[in-house]
Each structure stands twice: as structure tokens, then as C-alpha cells.
Amino acid sequence: MNAVAQVVPGAEASARDGAAVVVHGLTRRFGDGPAVLDHLDLAIAPGEFVALLGHSGSGKSTLLRTLAGLDPVTDGSVTRPREVSVVFQESRLLPWKRVWQNAVLGQDGADRRARAVAVLEEVGLGHRVDAWPLTLSGGEAQRAALARALVREPAFLMLDEPFAALDALTRLKMQRLVSDLWIRHRCSVLLVTHDVDEALMLADRAVVLERGRIRTDLPIPMERPRRHADPRFEHLRGVLLDALGVHDD
Amino acid sequence: MSGTLIRTASPVTERGRVRSVWRPRLGVLTRYASPVLLVLLWQAGCSAGLLSTRLVASPAQIVATGWTLAKDGTLQTNLLVSLARAGAGLGIAFVAGVSLALVAGLSRLGEDIVDAPLQILRTLPALALVPLFILWFGIGETPKIALVALGSSFPIYLNLHKGIRSIDPKLLEMTRTLGLSRARTIRDVILPGALPDLLVGLRFAVGISWLMLVVAEQVNADSGIGHMMMDAEDFLRTDIILVGLVIYGLLGLVSDQIVRFLETALLSWRPSHRAARSA
Numbered sequence: 001m002n003a004v005a006q007v008v009p010g011a012e013a014s015a016r017d018g019a020a021v022v023v024h025g026l027t028r029r030f031g032d033g034p035a036v037l038d039h040l041d042l043a044i045a046p047g048e049f050v051a052l053l054g055h056s057g058s059g060k061s062t063l064l065r066t067l068a069g070l071d072p073v074t075d076g077s078v079t080r081p082r083e084v085s086v087v088f089q090e091s092r093l094l095p096w097k098r099v100w101q102n103a104v105l106g107q108d109g110a111d112r113r114a115r116a117v118a119v120l121e122e123v124g125l126g127h128r129v130d131a132w133p134l135t136l137s138g139g140e141a142q143r144a145a146l147a148r149a150l151v152r153e154p155a156f157l158m159l160d161e162p163f164a165a166l167d168a169l170t171r172l173k174m175q176r177l178v179s180d181l182w183i184r185h186r187c188s189v190l191l192v193t194h195d196v197d198e199a200l201m202l203a204d205r206a207v208v209l210e211r212g213r214i215r216t217d218l219p220i221p222m223e224r225p226r227r228h229a230d231p232r233f234e235h236l237r238g239v240l241l242d243a244l245g246v247h248d249d
Numbered sequence: 250m251s252g253t254l255i256r257t258a259s260p261v262t263e264r265g266r267v268r269s270v271w272r273p274r275l276g277v278l279t280r281y282a283s284p285v286l287l288v289l290l291w292q293a294g295c296s297a298g299l300l301s302t303r304l305v306a307s308p309a310q311i312v313a314t315g316w317t318l319a320k321d322g323t324l325q326t327n328l329l330v331s332l333a334r335a336g337a338g339l340g341i342a343f344v345a346g347v348s349l350a351l352v353a354g355l356s357r358l359g360e361d362i363v364d365a366p367l368q369i370l371r372t373l374p375a376l377a378l379v380p381l382f383i384l385w386f387g388i389g390e391t392p393k394i395a396l397v398a399l400g401s402s403f404p405i406y407l408n409l410h411k412g413i414r415s416i417d418p419k420l421l422e423m424t425r426t427l428g429l430s431r432a433r434t435i436r437d438v439i440l441p442g443a444l445p446d447l448l449v450g451l452r453f454a455v456g457i458s459w460l461m462l463v464v465a466e467q468v469n470a471d472s473g474i475g476h477m478m479m480d481a482e483d484f485l486r487t488d489i490i491l492v493g494l495v496i497y498g499l500l501g502l503v504s505d506q507i508v509r510f511l512e513t514a515l516l517s518w519r520p521s522h523r524a525a526r527s528a
Contacts, residue, residue: 068426085426092423096441096518105437106429132518152427 338397412446
């Protein structure tokens, strides 16, 4: 098995059968403050697309950082595949490496460039292979960041508000791109977002976090491609907004 | 109609555009006009006897003396000696500054051990160490090279250390999620990220190395541009002293240009550098 388990001695990891990612009893607090994550349980199936919603400070980012291995597991357990990738809100490209070198950063092999070109073409950036990152637009930079995430063929892809800094039109295009890529690659995805519509367009399941606990776990049983005009879309939107404490009368 | 602003293309902006085409060429001329005028005034003052040629040689005399010194080889010999000293000192400073900055920048323990003493030492004026260096190293090449090395190590260390410490933590976080090894993170992220600061440090170091050399060669030396100037003082040869000054000035200018060239070549990823190059 190529899974990484971070288990604190004493806490038992009860991996649910077949899940790609299992979070069990995860608790995290900073100093003596209230728990940011409070005995959190979450499982993501292989190939499942989960959207994680919640207000600022609800623990979304902490959960993602823990899953990404950036924050330690102090209480509870986390099991996840070894091959994971993260796309952040900022592209975090190295400005001193060309776009293709950024895409295959940390990858070895003589065919690095060919692989970079292939994955950049897949995200629609085939024409900027040799560009410097500082010359890219916001949308292009996020495409390059997506390419860097996909080139390692992750079993689990984490997206941390990846489109929050983009303009509305670019965001729509990027959402479609992510949807297409996910259908092709079929990795598990955890998308942290503030945008209810984005969650409903992309995810199989929307999880709403509140004070470190899961408040709502809502399946989104709509076939793709999805449309905003779908009456089920409207209904689920109401449910999610309700769960987030925004009443849309 | 109040509150409405109508803007149309005006002949003024048209004329402005025409002028901007001529501006650069004219700018070069006006920029060099005043230094050239000053040199002409200097020459005129000397020729008219207003300036004593015993105190300051005329520009024409400086050129003539420079030519004579170059023809009999004095200039070249001394220049080579000075260049070798500055080069050796800078080389040592570069290796020492970069190594210390890497030790201090890449580990907490290293910073504790290396940074505190260096921050104390850097407040000492390096030139004050000349008497001590002569006692320690005698009057050969060693004290001169050591003085250059000491003085120019600090800007390299300080700037590179700052550069390493100010690498965007978000980039380092990204490399952790990609599973990059420590060695690779240093090679691909930390060093290239700190390179702009290293080059700034190098530019300061080059400037300081000439300063150190001037002092070292004037205090005790039997060769080098500084020695040539001190020798000329004994014979009231202001023309030779001024030739030395011109050489020092040119050396400073050329070495600064070399570092600038390095910046353009190595930092081509920065938008400002691209703009500068295409302009």
C-alpha cells in the first residue's frame, strides 16, 4: 500500500474500507484557544470530488493543511495516499524558472520537458511553455499550478480556494477545466471554497464545516454537465446557504 | 452641461509625442555637456595660469603623462598588481561571505553561531585594522589581500543572508507539498531566490574592495597604482597622482558595469530587467 498514515500513539486508525482519505477524530488547537478542528471525521472515496465549505475560521484551511502534511497531526489520525498534490489560492510558481520547469519541478527523467509540454497542453497552456511566470495572467498562472499538480498523477488532489483571486469569467473557465480534468484523471479531490455555486457545479458532495465540526454533509446527485437553471441546483443552493447561515429569501 | 468632461485629442499631446522621440538622444548630450564643460574650464584655468600646475595638473598634461606611463609599461605593471590584489581579495570575500551566509541562512544553529559575531565585527571600520594587519602579516601581499577580503566579505554576507531569510515562505511550503528534498529546495528555490540580493552585495563588495586597496597600497607597498601615486607625491608630480585617480575611477566604473551585466544575464526572469533590455 502506498498510503501514509500519521497516527498519534494511542489513537487507533479505523480506516473505512475502500476510502482514499480517512480522517478520524482529528482535533487541533492552537495554544489554549478553542479547538480549530474538533473530533473531525471525514472519508473521501477514490475518485470522489468533495467540496469543503465554511466561514473563515471554521477550520477549512487547517484541515487542508493537515491533509497536505503541512501541519502536524497532534490528536486523532489521518490516512491518505502518498501521491497528493495541492493547488493554492496563489499559483506559487517559482519566478526564476520557466513555466515548463515549474510544471515538472522535482520530477526526474530525461523526458521532463515532453511531460511538461503534454500536461501544459492539457490545461490549455501549450503556447506559454517557455514563458517566465511573472508574464502570465492570473488565470494562466493557476493553469500552470494545476499542471504542476497533475504531472505527478496524484491519487488525491487538494484545491485551496484556487479560483478565489480570479475574475468571474476566468473563474468559470477554470471551473470547467477542473471538471474536465477530474473526469479524465479520476483522482479524489478536496476543494476548499467560499463559493456555493462552485461547489454545486463541481462536487459529488458538499461538506460544511462549522467550528471545527461537520455541520452538513450534502450529496449532490446531479449528472454532469450541470446547469445553474436546473431546479435541483436551486434547491441544493438553498440548503447549502442555509447550512452556512445565509438566508436567501 | 456642468459635470460633464469632454476630452479630445489635443495638438499638445501630439507635439509631446514628437518630442519624446528626440528626447533620448538630446538627453545623452545634455547629460555629458556639464562634465565636458567642467573639464574645459579646468584646462582653460590651467592654460591661463589661474590654477597652479604644481597643485593640479591640466587635463592635457594628465593625458600626456598617462600616455608616457603606458608606453614605458609602468602603468600596466602597477595596474596588473592592483587588479591581482583586488581580484584575490574579492575571490576570498566571495567564498567566505557566501559560505557564512549559507551556514547562517539555512540553519537556526548556524545563525546563532555565525550571525552574532559578524554583526559585531561589521561595525568595526575595516580600515582601522591596517596597523594590526601589518603587525600580523608584515608588509607583503598578505595584508593587502586580507584587508580587501575582510572589507568586502561583509556586504556579500549581509545581503545574501537577508536574501535567504526573506524567501517567500509560501514557496517553501509549496516545495514541501511537492516532496522536494532539502538539497533540491536549496538549489531550486533558496539560492535562485536569494540571487538578486547576492548580486546587490557583490556590487557593494566591488566598490569596497577598491577603497580597501587604495588605503592598503598607500600605507606600504612597492607596487600598484596606490604606490605609483604615493611615489609621485614625493616628486610633486600631480599629473601622475591624477592619472592614478582616473585609473581608480575607471576601475570602479568597469567593475560596476560587469556586475550590472551579471544582473541582466542572471535575472532575466524579472520584468524590470526584460523591459530594460528591450528598451
